[in-house]
Amino acid sequence: MTTPGGQSQQPNPYQTPGPYQPPPLPGGQPNPYAQPVGPPAMPTPPGPPAPGGGRGGPRWLWALGGAVLASAVWAATLMGTGALKDEESAKNGGRAHFAGYRFHHDMCETAKIASFTDKYEMAEFDQSEDPDGWSTRQKGLDSSLCSRTLHEPDNDSDFPPAVYVTTTVTWHKRSDPSGEFASQLRSYEDQEDKTSTYTIEPVEGLGDEAYEVIEKRGRTVGSMILAVRAGWMTYEMRFSWMGGGPDEHFEPPSRKKLHDMMLSDTRATLAALKKPDTEDAPQRDPRA
Incomplete structure (x- = not known):
């Protein structure tokens, strides 16, 4: 095709053909039945100055710049929606992260309950060499638990009140527990009845x-759970109170006192979980 100036103009191979346009009317008047041509194309941004003061530059540089910008926008979108975390987890084979908390096979040795043993004494059967605890290591998760039974000190009652303190730690290896953690705890609110009410509060x-x-039975605390999630590790410390005989007047600790006791022991236990387990630690070579 030749322009009025005599210069040859090559057709644009990337131009999308539009709809059929009727020819103009005689005398150069536009045809009222012609189809609209649509909005004008966005102008192409000018390239960097070429040597000698001209404009332009290789088109692949501008394509690369557009790709970098698009990648940045896409990454921001993934971060905002959480998809980047899932994608990164998939790249790592879906491997869990436990925020530095290590598996410990003997939670009765690892879990700290000094705040409770300062107030109560351990039941005789819990002072044996075979405490009430267990651990398991499976493909989907590892778990370790210890339950302790305590009594009021120097108590001659035939039916002294029992205090149960249970510590459970789970390392989720196949699924991220973050999406269900809070919901599982809030499900206690649906267990209220005529004798017990539940309150769930963030810590x-x-x-x-x-x-x-916090479970309240009337005006006293019947049980309390302190639950923590760090990465794919979940921790739970549970206090349960079983009162004495009908003619005895024992009271559990106040809600504030229990909160302080459980918070102190939880912090101590989490610190202990960051240390290697003595059974799983590599043996030192005596020749070293």
């Missing part, structure tokens, strides 16, 4: 998220 300064579940 600051522990792991990625932490909550306290």
